[in-house]
Amino acid sequence: MEARHLRYAVALAEHQHFGRAAAAIGIAQPPLSKQIAALEQEVGARLFDRTSHGVFPTAAGEAFLVRAHRALAEMSAAAIDSGRAARGETGRLRIGFVASALLEPLPVVLVRFGRERPDVRLSLHEMATSRSTAALVSGELDVAIGLGAPRGAGAEGLVQVTLGHDHLVAAVARSHPYAGQQTIGLDQLRQQHLIISSGEDEPGVIGMLRTLFGADSRALEGATVARDVHTIAGLAACGVGVGLGPSRMRLITRTDLWVCAVAPRTLLPELTLAFRAADDSPVLAAFLDAIRSHCADIDDALGRRLGSR
Known part of the structure; x- marks a missing residue:
């Protein structure tokens, strides 16, 4: 059973006529009749009564259509959700930061990012630079804003740019x-x-x-x-x-x-921003765009670092 079979059944129930249903979904009537018959055989029950007054769902057909509508709605929602996730409009971003970053640039950046990406869940953690670097390397954070260049095991796998x-x-x-x-x-x-x-x-x-x-x-x-x-x-x-x-x-x-x-x-x-070089998350990319918009002077440096990945 495929999604098209569900759409065929829904269209037939809506138009109550094979010809009108076929025209609505853009196929010829014979293939539609054949597909509905194949669907009924797969389900093991007659889904539609064919009468001289039209085509109407049976009791089994009504039950099937309830589920079919739900399944098609879920498939549509899945396509929408996956598209939003691919654009960085949903998801989660975990940020570690030193307290002084709350003076500049985090306030403006977080307000802008929250306004543009309201459905992204932000997880914010104030922590020392050494801790945030280790958490970034281990995958516990997505972004670290600290002081000085990241040091320690795994730091070579990080992209680092100066914020101030x-x-x-x-x-x-x-x-x-x-x-x-x-x-x-x-x-x-x-x-x-x-x-x-x-x-x-x-x-x-x-x-x-x-x-x-x-x-x-x-x-x-x-x-x-x-x-x-x-x-x-x-x-x-x-x-x-x-x-x-x-x-x-x-x-x-x-x-x-x-x-x-x-x-x-x-x-x-220096105040620095760091993230994993291998991280291709759309949410991270959206956050970096927000950083770039506020800190225009880092745009070239960030572009060069990202371009080398």
Whole structure:
């Protein structure tokens, strides 16, 4: 039994005449009569009564037609669903990200992606870069947004592009003596209680700070350690001390916080996006399009990396 047999039976029940049904489905009447007879033989029951007034479903035919309608509807839905999945309109996308990515670019990208792909299920996980890289390699994530180039076993199988560059800035409460300054120097920082990242969310920052402060790292040893940039900013706004973090902290909109540059200018690990080179998921492709639309400067780099796959 094939789908065409179901369509023939439905058409015959609708038109109640072999000739009209054949014309409606675009075949000649004799083949239609032969196909209906073959269907009845396969089912093992007479599905239609042939009378001088027309062709009408029998009790067996009525039961068959109920199922036939359902089967044809499911087949149509299957074709629609598969087409949507192939276009990346349905499915699931698992994203691992560092907290600072919630400042830029994730908010705009996720809003756009959610608006354009409302039926894609997003699974979002805040995690350190080392963890998200391992999860990406193992197949637990589809996309990882972290800091610095992915490292570790399997990293060679990942595509990585830079989403943004960062340098070190300082954040203080509006009531702090340094509020209003455009730049804070190292000598000033050494005199303050510092708030720094634990190093899990911002890998490499601790090492860079130790290099920046040189042999005199006592200010770091007594620092308050925070999990992420949002906590650093919050503690700084409360007057706990001077928060040190990436320049994306300037995007934190708090009226009680002042952010200024640190001299000398110190570059921090780049914000990077990574995904498996072998992943040809339409949903991933749609997400990368959303990233490209917001981060136009990565379009060429991403195109070159994808082109090499």
